Amino acid sequence: MRLMQASHTAPLEQLPKLIAEHAATAGMRDVAVFVVDLRETVLRRLTGRGPAAGDGGQEFTVAGSLPGQAYQRVELLPEPERDGPDDRPGGRRWWVAITDGVERLGVLRADTATGDEATRQSLRDLASMTALLLLSKRSFSDSHARLVRTEPMNVAAEMQWNLTPPPAFAGLGTTVGAVMEPAYQVGGDVFDYAVAGSTLHLGVFDAMGHDTTAGITANVAVAACRNARRQGASLSETSHQVEQTLIEQFATSRYVTAILADLDMETGRLTWINRGHHLPILIRDNRWTSELACPPAGPMGADLGLPIRTATEQFEPGDRLLLYTDGIVEARDKQGREFGRDRFVDFVRRHHSGRHTLHETLRRLMAAVMDHHDGALDDDATVLLTEWRGGHQHTLIP
Amino acid sequence: MSPRGPEEPDRTDTLQVHVDALGVGRCLLTAVGSLDLHTAPKFSDALQPLLRDGNQSVLVDLSEIAFIDSTGLTSLIAAYRTTRATGARLALIAPSERVRRMLAVTGTDQVLPSYATVNAVPD
Numbered sequence: 001m002r003l004m005q006a007s008h009t010a011p012l013e014q015l016p017k018l019i020a021e022h023a024a025t026a027g028m029r030d031v032a033v034f035v036v037d038l039r040e041t042v043l044r045r046l047t048g049r050g051p052a053a054g055d056g057g058q059e060f061t062v063a064g065s066l067p068g069q070a071y072q073r074v075e076l077l078p079e080p081e082r083d084g085p086d087d088r089p090g091g092r093r094w095w096v097a098i099t100d101g102v103e104r105l106g107v108l109r110a111d112t113a114t115g116d117e118a119t120r121q122s123l124r125d126l127a128s129m130t131a132l133l134l135l136s137k138r139s140f141s142d143s144h145a146r147l148v149r150t151e152p153m154n155v156a157a158e159m160q161w162n163l164t165p166p167p168a169f170a171g172l173g174t175t176v177g178a179v180m181e182p183a184y185q186v187g188g189d190v191f192d193y194a195v196a197g198s199t200l201h202l203g204v205f206d207a208m209g210h211d212t213t214a215g216i217t218a219n220v221a222v223a224a225c226r227n228a229r230r231q232g233a234s235l236s237e238t239s240h241q242v243e244q245t246l247i248e249q250f251a252t253s254r255y256v257t258a259i260l261a262d263l264d265m266e267t268g269r270l271t272w273i274n275r276g277h278h279l280p281i282l283i284r285d286n287r288w289t290s291e292l293a294c295p296p297a298g299p300m301g302a303d304l305g306l307p308i309r310t311a312t313e314q315f316e317p318g319d320r321l322l323l324y325t326d327g328i329v330e331a332r333d334k335q336g337r338e339f340g341r342d343r344f345v346d347f348v349r350r351h352h353s354g355r356h357t358l359h360e361t362l363r364r365l366m367a368a369v370m371d372h373h374d375g376a377l378d379d380d381a382t383v384l385l386t387e388w389r390g391g392h393q394h395t396l397i398p
Numbered sequence: 399m400s401p402r403g404p405e406e407p408d409r410t411d412t413l414q415v416h417v418d419a420l421g422v423g424r425c426l427l428t429a430v431g432s433l434d435l436h437t438a439p440k441f442s443d444a445l446q447p448l449l450r451d452g453n454q455s456v457l458v459d460l461s462e463i464a465f466i467d468s469t470g471l472t473s474l475i476a477a478y479r480t481t482r483a484t485g486a487r488l489a490l491i492a493p494s495e496r497v498r499r500m501l502a503v504t505g506t507d508q509v510l511p512s513y514a515t516v517n518a519v520p521d
Contacts, residue, residue, distance in 0.1 A: 188468075208468035210435060252479060255472065257504060276504035296505030302475050304509050379467070 012137040013048040028110040035106035052146035070095035100131040103168040156215025172265040188214030189380035204323040221256040236308040246301030255299035268315035281322040317390030327381030331373040413437035428459040433470035452485035461492035
């Protein structure tokens with residue numbers, strides 16, 4: 001509590017020192033904070049020094065390091081005894097994922113004299129508190145923005161990362177995760193979700209083109225969508241409003257395809273419309289998958305005059321819904337072979353069946369898509385994955 | 399968008415377009431190659447003038463379009479919109495699998511009719 005109050009007037013740069021000082025009074029020494037980059041490949045120490053607040057800091061890869069393991073598995077992991085501090089026999093060095101319970105922000109390192117359950121709980125508490133402090137400071141921190149980037153970013157991506165909600169949500173028996181690539185050179189892809197009462201609004205958008213105007217188009221579309229939604233418009237009314245706004249701004253020269261959906265998190269009822277986008281995929285029981293059907297009403301802004309049909313689907317507990325853009329399935333390797341829809345769905349099924357959390361699955365999926373495409377995508381690729389537990393959840397592990 | 403390097407080829411060459419008259423008020427535009435970000439302006443420059451005459455029927459052969467992206471689709475939607483303004487007729491001939499998939503996913507196939515051959519297009 002004292003740490004929370006002390007943090008109110010501290011910028012991001014002062015957090016590591018503040019956290020370490022408070023942790024020391026609770027017996028956790030040499031505490032260090034590491035944040036993960038945008039693509040979740042490296043963990044960089046937040047030192048508070050220099051233009052990126054990371055000068056003089058160590059760096060670990062997410063794949064193949066112990067801190068990376070703690071991050072991937074969202075766990076508390078000790079270093080082997082022999083690597084512990086020599087001057088403190090019996091002491092241990094720990095790595096714990098920094099998470100607000102939903103989004104993974106990085107890892108925290110700490111040394112303790114003992115390894116009992118009370119100590120482990122203190123470490124988890126400290127990581128939770130650190131997550132909340134980072135979240136409260138990063139939105140106005142350029143240092144943080146620099147620290148989590150490993151490449152220069154284009155203007156469209158700068159817009160898109162400010163437009164999207166956090167890449168993770170959990171609540172009311174429902175978990176949502178999202179990934180978007182190329183993280184630094186995105187064009188017109190964007191995802192959105194929001195909660196109102198028991199309704200979870202979901203959307204995935206793809207603005208045509210790959211230039212900055214595509215990014216502007218996507219921004220206008222999402223803003224118009226939220227504006228209509230917040231005034232109580234239905235899905236079809238919302239998409240009509242988006243269409244009108246796009247025509248006013250771009251005179252039918254710019255279009256956006258989208259799936260807009262509402263999930264009732266209490267009943268599992270999904271309602272959705274198709275504005276000329278790839279159809280959603282439903283994964284049930286981890287055994288069978290199906291493409292949901294709804295005739296396309298044409299891209300928003302194209303004014304094709306097609307009827308907007310509303311489709312419904314009753315979820316069963318454990319169902320997962322995949323909304324995605326074409327870059328995921330159409331990424332091509334050197335021989336021109338597409339990553340493909342089957343490989344995409346199969347990947348999610350194999351990795352998200354108890355082996356990994358939803359967000360770790362998405363991280364690995366995007367790494368596989370990028371790898372398939374030799375590390376650089378031509379087209380934008382976005383996935384929004386929603387899992388509905390329908391009251392059968394134990395704890396929601398993001 | 400980085401400036402084109404000296405060794406990078408002119409990517410508009412990946413699309414070939416030519417127009418044949420099929421008699422009075424009817425013509426066939428054949429496009430071969432890739433209809434994308436780089437070539438869509440070339441495609442539209444050839445197609446749009448043909449649609450300005452409201453009495454014209456314009457057939458567009460897309461059987462040899464190996465690749466189409468969202469910018470390519472945009473040029474087809476723009477062509478459809480021009481016909482709505484001028485009254486010209488536009489029909490697609492034997493669109494390739496890739497083109498057909500994109501037209502179907504977006505619903506554009508509902509407004510842009512496709513025919514297997516030139517002869518299958520009604521007068």
